[in-house]
Amino acid sequence: MATEFDADVIVIGSGAIGSNAAHLLAQRGKSVIILETGEWIPRWKIVENFRSSPRKNNLNDPYPTFPWAMSSFDPDYIENTGNFHYVPYQLSLVGGTTWHWAAATWRFLPNDMKMKSLYGVSNDWPMEYSDLEPWYDLAEYNLGVAGSDTDDQSGHAGAAHPPRSKPYPVTAEGETYYFQRLKDRIGREGYNFIHEPNGRTNKPYDGRPACSGNNNCMPVCPIGAMYSGDVHARHAQNAGAKIITDATAYNLEKGEGGKIVAVHYRSSKGADVRLTAKAFIVAANGIETPKLLLFSDVANSNDLVGRHLMDHSGISLIFTADEPLWPGRGQVQQGAIFKWRDGDWRGQHSAIKHAPHNNVPNRDVAEMLIKQGVVGPELDEQIRHLSARWVVIESMFETLPRATNRVTLSTTKKDALGIPTLSFNYDLDGDEYVEKARDLCMDDYGNFVRAMGGKVINDKTGWQNHAHVMGTVMMGDDAKTSVTNHEGRTWDHDNLFLATTGLLPSSSVLNPTLAGIALGLRTADIIAKEV
Amino acid sequence: MTENLDRKGLISRRRLIGLSVGGVLVASLGCLPTLAVAQEAMDQAGFQALSQRLTGRAILDKVISDRAFAALTAEDTGFPAAAMRLTAALDQAGLVDMREFKQFAAANPELAPTAIKIISAWYLGYTGTPEGEANHDDARFVAFAGALMYQPTKDVTIVPTYARGHTNYWVDPPATLATD
Numbered sequence: 001m002a003t004e005f006d007a008d009v010i011v012i013g014s015g016a017i018g019s020n021a022a023h024l025l026a027q028r029g030k031s032v033i034i035l036e037t038g039e040w041i042p043r044w045k046i047v048e049n050f051r052s053s054p055r056k057n058n059l060n061d062p063y064p065t066f067p068w069a070m071s072s073f074d075p076d077y078i079e080n081t082g083n084f085h086y087v088p089y090q091l092s093l094v095g096g097t098t099w100h101w102a103a104a105t106w107r108f109l110p111n112d113m114k115m116k117s118l119y120g121v122s123n124d125w126p127m128e129y130s131d132l133e134p135w136y137d138l139a140e141y142n143l144g145v146a147g148s149d150t151d152d153q154s155g156h157a158g159a160a161h162p163p164r165s166k167p168y169p170v171t172a173e174g175e176t177y178y179f180q181r182l183k184d185r186i187g188r189e190g191y192n193f194i195h196e197p198n199g200r201t202n203k204p205y206d207g208r209p210a211c212s213g214n215n216n217c218m219p220v221c222p223i224g225a226m227y228s229g230d231v232h233a234r235h236a237q238n239a240g241a242k243i244i245t246d247a248t249a250y251n252l253e254k255g256e257g258g259k260i261v262a263v264h265y266r267s268s269k270g271a272d273v274r275l276t277a278k279a280f281i282v283a284a285n286g287i288e289t290p291k292l293l294l295f296s297d298v299a300n301s302n303d304l305v306g307r308h309l310m311d312h313s314g315i316s317l318i319f320t321a322d323e324p325l326w327p328g329r330g331q332v333q334q335g336a337i338f339k340w341r342d343g344d345w346r347g348q349h350s351a352i353k354h355a356p357h358n359n360v361p362n363r364d365v366a367e368m369l370i371k372q373g374v375v376g377p378e379l380d381e382q383i384r385h386l387s388a389r390w391v392v393i394e395s396m397f398e399t400l401p402r403a404t405n406r407v408t409l410s411t412t413k414k415d416a417l418g419i420p421t422l423s424f425n426y427d428l429d430g431d432e433y434v435e436k437a438r439d440l441c442m443d444d445y446g447n448f449v450r451a452m453g454g455k456v457i458n459d460k461t462g463w464q465n466h467a468h469v470m471g472t473v474m475m476g477d478d479a480k481t482s483v484t485n486h487e488g489r490t491w492d493h494d495n496l497f498l499a500t501t502g503l504l505p506s507s508s509v510l511n512p513t514l515a516g517i518a519l520g521l522r523t524a525d526i527i528a529k530e531v
Numbered sequence: 532m533t534e535n536l537d538r539k540g541l542i543s544r545r546r547l548i549g550l551s552v553g554g555v556l557v558a559s560l561g562c563l564p565t566l567a568v569a570q571e572a573m574d575q576a577g578f579q580a581l582s583q584r585l586t587g588r589a590i591l592d593k594v595i596s597d598r599a600f601a602a603l604t605a606e607d608t609g610f611p612a613a614a615m616r617l618t619a620a621l622d623q624a625g626l627v628d629m630r631e632f633k634q635f636a637a638a639n640p641e642l643a644p645t646a647i648k649i650i651s652a653w654y655l656g657y658t659g660t661p662e663g664e665a666n667h668d669d670a671r672f673v674a675f676a677g678a679l680m681y682q683p684t685k686d687v688t689i690v691p692t693y694a695r696g697h698t699n700y701w702v703d704p705p706a707t708l709a710t711d
Contacts, residue, residue, distance in 0.1 A: 047692060051675045051692060052672055053672060054656070054657035054658070054671055054672040054673070055661035055663070055670050056661075056675075056691075057661065058661060058664070058666075060666070071666060075666075075667065087664045173698070174701065175702060176702070177702065177703060177704040180702075202698050202699065203698075211698060212694040212696060212698055213689070213694050213700060213701055214692050215691045215692075215694070216691040216692045220692075222692040222694075223694075324704075324711035326687055326688065326704060326705055328684075328688040329687075329696070329700070360688045360690070360691055362680045362681055362688070363655065363680060365680075366655055366680035367655060370647065370651045370655070373636070373643075373647065375629050375647070376587055376628070376630050376632055377629065377630060378630070379650075379654070380682070380683040381683070383680060383683040384683040384684050385711075387688070388684075465664070
């Protein structure tokens, strides 16, 4: 008698990566169940939460946190043992963390995937750029990515790069006046300004409206012009996938022959459910994915799950320019400044991506002035004067995979479902690779300020979190040194697949979500042929 | 012109405050035990008037005012009394123009932080210290679109989530560029 399953494929996690993978599988006629810890939450509620919150600079604040689905901003959920306080920013609701991601959708360069063989550091990916290219295409068309078909994204001001088989689905939005002025003056100093490909469509696309400049990509786009994972959660559902919310997966049950036979989930009411499938995809974010594997004691025969945590740790600069630039008109970010993007020096120090931020700066400006005791008419005058000239540059560095930078299960705390909370050890101290880059970054900051006739407000931020989680379940071509192969298939269980930015074995300086979605689509395509 | 109107408004409100305080005194004469309480208590109307004076605004939204008063009081039960002392000191100093606040603050160092707290609540739209990466703090919501920090730039930039432009409007600089 043929074995009966609850579904062909169960996808754990309804974020952008899981939902895109589930949608592809459902389109191919597979029966798919998506398990989601959180709930469906309508956009308007999140927008109202934001508007009525006193902590506008807190990206998780408008989103729910529950004793059974805690936000990473809950001190009871995260403990840190390293010198750096790591916080992964993940969200638990249908659509996942792309609700507040700002939608930077760069492709990794071919060289980013060959760090070991070209530069002798980090890892090579277990695939060529050309293997992923068609899936980057599909991911970009799913998200409605706006981009420039002519920019050299390697920062060398050459021909369009990296190679692409299709043009971007949406043309790049117009450059903000702020960006134009920075580009004109800082660009003369030998810095390349590149348009940032982004999932903030500027024309109607797949039921989403064009961006009208609400300037609130993080923590929530009020009109859904910016892509978030709930778009494909809906598409997956419409294609036949079943989404079960309030369903926290806590155990992957092992069967004969190294197969995973079932996933167990628990609801907030305490009900336990066991579901079987031919294949399982864990797409639960770069932090929650290793957590589930560790708690289930699967895919970890080489003790690599949760290790090699990489982020684009960075620093930032705030200064005022000598002319009105008026940041805050348009989207919150638009492009990157590249000098240290790719080159032979990558064996010695991190690549750097500088990103000018374009937030309405009034809060930062007013907080500073009031702290200085400025009041009365002068306060209003200074708010206008400084807001017009306020420049924020955020810089991200490539970090290397270190086995000691890791996420593990807490040995002392559990959530309301009885599942251990998270413990991090993340440390950059004494890491010459990033410290050398920090020195170069400070040189760049000096050049930026000088080029803009500026006055520094703050250039001593210390290391900052960017919540670009990579490396925690890294893929590779050797079962001894990686958790999955190039398909996202775990070495230990041939029907257990991972779809997360945690697969990335090197970090480059690019926001990793698009790569995660492309890898997830590629994995779904492989599974669709097997089940 | 606007400034003159504002200042005129401030003065007339100050007279009103004086009258209302006097009214309380008269009404309380026959009831001495409550006199001390009446003198020290700051009510919503008094807070709004004090706020108008400190922010230089002739008109302030009452709903926001009541919320700011409640938030500052929740944060510090001593706030209403401090605000009352601040009002009295401002009256005594005859301060109507906030350009002279620095001298007032130097002469009244124990009351200046209360004034800054009130101004901060109105401009920033919150009280307390919001945490960027944690859920728990002492921050309280006061206002968003009505936060005064957005007024000086309202012709040029938006209050986030309240877009007024169309796609790509941001390509052009604002019309006021030459005088900014």
